Amino acid sequence: MEIELAGKTHQVSEGATGFDLFEDRSVIALLVNGEQKDLAYALQQGDSVEGISIDSDAGLSILRHSTAHLLAQAVQELFDEAKLGIGPPIQDGFYYDFDVPEPFNPEDLKRLEKRMKELVGKSQKFVRVEVSDDEAKKRLAHEPYKLELIGLKSADVGEGSVEVGAGGLSIYENVNPDGSVAWFDLCRGPHVPNSRMIGKGFALTRVAAAYWRGNENNKQLQRIYGTAWPTVEAKEAYLERLQEAQRRDHRKLGAELDLFSFPDEIGSGLAVFHPKGGVIRRVMEDYSRQRHEEAGYEFVYSPHITKSNLFETSGHLQWYSEGMFPALKLDAELDADGKVKKQGQDYYLKPMNCPFHILIFKSRSRSYRELPLRMFEFGSVYRYEKSGVLHGLTRVRGMTQDDAHLFVTPEQLESELTSVLNFVLDLLRDYGLDDFYLELSTKEEGNPKFVGDDAIWTSATATLEKVAKASGLELVPDPGGAAFYGPKISVQARDAIGRTWQMSTIQLDFNLPDRFDLEYVASDGERHRPIMIHRALFGSIERFFGVLTEHYAGHFPPWLAPVQVVGIPVADDFAEYLEDLMAELKASGVRGFVDRSDSRMQKKIRDHTLDRVPFLLLAGERDAGAKTVSFRYRSGEQVNDVGLEEAKKIILDAISERRQV
RNA sequence: GCCGACUUGGCGCAAUUGGUAGCGCACCGCUCUUGUAAAGCGGGGGUUACGGGUUCGAGUCCCGUAGUCGGCUCCA
Structure with a gap:
């Protein structure tokens, strides 16, 4: 039988599957005539086939989707009342929604992750079974949400559903090495061939509520989020990226760098900017x-603020009133009977x-x-x-x-x-x-x-x-x-x-x-x-x-930095020398000061570096004698013996050109 | 708004099964003062978010409120 493999004609025997085409274990699924299929797919005469590698975008999605199945299996093993919602791959990971009597807590996530790791070791096969609507309904009789999806099919679920597609229905069984079916789920697939492929490159990251089918009138299910990668290293790198994002979080930096705050006394979502911000x-x-x-x-x-008629004319009050602060009611006067004596006015922010x-x-x-x-x-x-x-x-x-x-x-x-x-x-x-x-x-x-x-x-x-x-x-x-x-x-x-x-x-x-x-x-x-x-x-x-x-990450370029320059004398005797330079810089509009506190020089360098000051200027005896300063940057880089005129030029140019340093 | 978690000095954190709040940084004072990320000593500072309740006794348990965080929904 003849097929086309990656654009080239290829001979295979009758009944051959994807497993026969690829020795490379990183190929986890097939693209057959433009459609994703399991490796177990039985090749047909004339098929045009390509391998989907686990580290391609499509491959990662398949890996993540399979990991979501593993999670669902673990959940139903540990929480027998859990009903299945949906469990698709998403950017960097996956989630799965469950209807459970009690919300999951962080301890549950640890238990589930442990159980998933055990399941990986069990070498379960992901096996596709084509089913009719009736069969699917019978097998999923205890899964009300799945039944709802079967009823809807993809037309109403929307593109990108991983459960049901336009054609027939399919169920994926997680099959133990002894042939027994450990668990199954309504699913379009494809999946990785075996739970071993999932390896250890996954983690459960958080739990949150989510409305069934994204509608706030529906019941809230418990959603478990996870991340999954081909290797442990890739997972670690991802978690490191998350940590980097946390380090950069403006809410954290805003407090650390004394830029702004949200005092409870003012109200939610109302910021005050501090002097540096x-x-x-x-x-x-x-x-x-x-x-x-x-x-x-x-x-x-x-x-x-304005009287209401302006937002009536503009249409805001008809269309967006729920997004507006309620009216300030002014000037109305009532008589003793509560009747309107004078018509009031509504004002809106x-x-x-x-x-x-x-x-x-x-x-x-x-x-x-x-x-x-x-x-x-x-x-x-x-x-x-x-x-x-x-x-x-x-x-x-x-x-x-x-x-x-x-x-x-x-x-x-x-x-x-x-x-x-x-x-x-x-x-x-x-x-x-x-x-x-x-x-x-x-x-x-x-x-x-x-x-x-x-x-x-x-x-x-x-x-x-x-x-x-x-x-x-x-x-x-x-x-x-x-x-x-x-x-x-x-x-x-x-x-x-x-x-x-x-x-x-x-x-x-x-x-x-x-x-x-x-x-x-x-x-x-x-x-x-x-x-x-x-x-x-x-x-x-x-x-x-x-x-x-x-x-x-708080390292504002000099033109934006709240404090642009700090002078650090090696010893107090050289503070005046730096003060003279600082006075000239200030005369040119530079924001800075000489740190004359009684901290040691090393401490000052540390403090102002953590404070993200772009230029630290150090001077001691050598500099005072030679009319130079030493630059220390946030990166730790230092440039010594810079003449005073040159130093001023470096700073002023960086500011006026809005350059990062 | 909904679900869950969380809330202890300015910041980051501690406090056995409920037994009466402690540490580091920061702050204040003193001593010290020479070359690139934390000098030493001393001191002050908390009604444990707020309001109720259970208890002989609550930071610890229960209820409510507010706020924060993570999601969902929303984002004109």
Whole structure:
């Protein structure tokens, strides 16, 4: 019988399987005619076959999925009341959901992990069994969630389900070497051939609740998360990456470096910035202001609260009221009977700045000659985020957006979008992020929530796509991800350890100009409706602050560092020498001081290094005599005998060029 | 908002089966002061998140509230 193996014709005997094709033990599954199959798959005449290696993306997913099965087996062995939910592979690992009477605790995870290791040693085969719907229902009669999935099939479960597919159903049995079936699960597969392949490169990482089928109206199941890798070393490396992320956590660094805090007395999700965080934030903002001014933005200011009618007109109160703080009820007066004597007013904290900027636009009639009109504001907004979603500076209830609204004519749209996108990317690079991709969020066809007529959507989406492509960056489509009022481009940035963060969004709006009846007079003397572009560059200052903190692991580049230079005299006699130098640096705007505390020099080096000060300048007798200093950097690197003029130049240049050191 | 875990001086942590809070760093004072990541000695500081309860006795057990953390859902 003839098949095609990795593109080449290959002869195999009748009844041959994947096991006969690959001696390489790292091949754990097959890709047959584009479909993933078990190694045990019986080859058919004419099949086009490739091996799936355990360290490929597909192979890792299979490994993780098989590990999830092993977990489920262990859970049902140790907790006989546990009912199975779903258990797919995910980024770096897997999870499995269970309905159990008592939530799992960390001790349970240890027991389960131990049991899984035993099961690995038992050399269980993963064996695929094709079943009819009826057979599946019979065998899974005690698994209510699986029965529900069988009823739904994949059409409603969605793509990517690992339990049921479009075709027939299959069950995977974990078979002991003696042929007895230890456990089984409804599953599409494929799986690794044998539990031995799972090895020791896995760990259970955490337990959490998750709604059945992701719907908060459904019951919450207990979800166990794990990670799985081909080798113990790869697992260790992964856990090390997690630890590195923990070390960089802006919430931790924020406290350690005295940057900001969230006092309980103020309330959840409401931050205060301490002096050192304040320096960073002010420098970030100042530079942003400068660049916006150069790019033709005009600066506006608006209050934090407004009467309700503004958000009625904008639609916020109809659409997003649950995300807004409740109204402040003012001025109402009641008589003795409780009847309204004087009608009150509701005021709201603003969740967005756009309606205010729109009112500025509307404050007088506008000519096409004024467009594009670019209004910029560091606008503080308040959103009543659910308590469970708050997260350090990246998800807060009070934040400041570097918000801009651009009012343009349809003809200006493309060139304005192009320059906005370039402006955004250029500015992000100055803050030290330089690895981007773009996401284009578009309308979902047929969904009535999207406002505005199709023709505008189509042309605007095409324009956004054209602009995005012209940037040369990778463009990821996000169908259905648009806001109801218009499509958007979002800029995703990868940080120093490869995590991606959604940064800027550039959003078109066909809705608010309508609702507020915005107009400008064109050259033909007629009134036309402008298009609005919403654009936040940092997203919010707070969030960007958090991202930068993690990106730099607190090692802010000198231009942003709260303290840029600390002078450390080798002995107190040389403090004055450093004070003279420091005075000159300060005169040039450098932030620094000479540490004259009575700690020993080594201690000072340690303290200020831990404090992430970019330049430590040391001087003793040798330096004072030769008019030099010694540089010590955060990395531990030292450069000795640097002349004073040269030293000043090194520091001032690094700051003005916004270079990292 | 939901589920779970957690909450002890500014920070990081200790405190047998319930027996009446301790350490390091930081802080304050004194002594010492020469070359690249922690000098020595002494001192002050906690109603154990808050409110109830059980008990002769609660940091330890129970209930409630708040906050934090991990997820889920959400993120205009």
